[in-house]
Amino acid sequence: MSTTLLSHFEDFKEHMYEISQYIGKNPELGNEEFKACEILTKTLKEYGFQVKANIVDQPTAFEAVYDSGKPGPRIAFMSEYDALPEIGHACGHNLIGTMGMAAGIALSKEVSRTGGAVYVYGTPAEETRGAKVTMAEQGIFDHLDAAIMCHPSSNYRESGSSLAMDAIEFAFTGKTAHAAAAPEEGINALDAVIQTFNGINALRQHVTPDVRIHGVIPEGGKAANVVPDYAVAHFYVRASTRDSVNQVVEKVKNCAKGAALATGAQLSISNYEYSYDNMITNNALSDAFTESLLELGVDKKEIKEKVGGGSLDMGNVSHKVPSIHPYIKISETPIIGHTREFRDASLSRSGFEGMYTGAKAMALTGLRILTDESLLEDIKLECKA
Template sequence: MNQMKANIYTTVEQNRDLIIGINDFIHDNPELGHQEFKAAELLTRTLAEHGFQVEKEVAGLPTAFKATYTSKPGGPVIGLLCEYDALEGLGHGCGHNLQASSITGAAIALRNNLGDLPATIIVFGTPAEETTSGKVPMAEAGLFDGLDAALMMHGGDRTTVDGKSLAINSVDFVFTGKAAHAAVSPEQGISALDAVLLTFNGIEYLREHVRSDVKIHGTITDGGTAPNIVPERAAAKFLIRAADREYLNTVVERVFNVARGAALATGAKLTIHEGKALDNKLNVQRLNDLLLENARQVGAREITPPRQSTGSTDFSTVTHRVPGACLRVSFVPFGVSNHTREWVEAGKSADGHAAVITAAKAIAGTVYDLITMPDVLQEIQEEFKAAKSNKLP
């Protein structure tokens, strides 16, 4: 192995206490999206102490940041993205503490070893992944433009790369009917709840006549007040997903039509509130391969091919702008899903700590390769351009 890469790994080991300290602090202080003040403060302070130039509150987001180090101008510009938000009522059930610590560790290791090799490393603190998707306004503000590649890590039940993710739309349907005594004068009422229930039923029929990659899931967010009152107001929230944006747009319109039909059938009024919309991830296989090669080099456990079943992520927005890849690093037993107590508990365990160190080395090693192998970077950019022009996962 190349000496500089070996030195990068050694620096990660030497900073083990610092990196694990960040992990455990963020784990012990879970903060919801856009309120991750303690995490953002710790990360920006640490990066500034290690020679990064820090800009806070980027894209107008109070807990977003950008930290830049240029060893020598003219080289590749590599973005390292980290999340640090927790889940309401659960804490760090998605392992974002692992991300913040390993990415910071990777950045410090690169900072200490690049010497006068031309390169720029930019760490992006990206808030609110679980709620309003901080990467979207950051992308819209142009923060990721000009990167040659963007890398991320995430904890997992196996070590792998994200091969794809689903495009998603979130929508709220609010139906307004007319209240009446449910026994004395039901004929004078219009049930908004009936419209919600018809919407759910209509979607069940729709489900059979869409592509098999489509996923539609909903909850009733308002079902009326009391059974002896015809429900005047009722509402439901749906998430609608598909493998690509173009097809998803057609499905979303059909779901809207189901709700419009329910309104027509019942006489209730419908208001549609469109929530967040994320695109599917664009996949750059060469970059995925490079990440996994590096994970293998540093002895990551449970290495497997990309998952077939997947959710959605705001990182997908970044992958439509620059080549991007996310390394999943195993720290919970195979099959244990995220957003669970098991993930919270594993976040500070010996396995969690090992994953943080492994990820820091693998990410830093990948950046080193991108900086020192211009032909590979070129291949990655060509594959990205091709993926972008056919817009498929």
């Protein structure tokens, strides 16, 4: 049956290449991916999927389903397609968007005999306000038996953990004054921001090694001879679990509150992006994906363990349904995400070929779930443990 499944990929391979190139050469920022959303949903409809657009009140989010009408597992593939400012698809989301769709289309051609249903989710703005967060909160994934996505890289890596993350804004309001003639009349909002940074830097020696806190000052005043009456700091606070992030965030907020008290500035605290939960990999599902890679001829020695570091909105999905987020090799030379070199690899033919291996492995993993009751049971039991 796997041979039949893989043969489907050859039927539409060049079409998928054209789509990945179109998305890659028309980069769109998060929640602005109208061209990418249109071509993906149009293609899925052409292959028999029922598509709901504008889900969770996000115009570039969608749900596509191919239901066999027979009982069976419900398998979902995730598609991302947002780009980065200035450097375009330097995280390879043109490949991720196409990969999830290709896997879904291929597997849909098998469910008439296996039973079950195949879903493809269009999930905008992973780099900023990830739609998977809202989807998870609203129960979009609750009915699924497995959620699968794959990310481009310069190595094959197993699905692993990711860091939970909060994006915190500290906005300080002070009082303007002439910085030389009457500084005593002013309340310096920028000083409050700087004191916040100093407080957080002192905090670093009292947190666990998994914690990451990093920030910038998007607003800090306009002229050196005017006491700034408004200043803003943006911080990402990350840790290995949601509970740890929550604890550290309270300490970080206290640093800002102390800075406000010390300077006399008024403080406003908010989240400027969605909060991401840590990724919980389902190991039974991950092992099935690795077996699929091996079936496709990937050398086991090339598949490395995942080392955590960043944050993913797929983490929020993994708290709702058995999930994996492995990495697929698209380059023979080392490349780092969010660089022009990564963008170029994502637009190359060899990058596409690597992506297509990932799509095949995703579909094969889905087929294993559809046809192996014991695997599905292992996946479910792990979630209950």
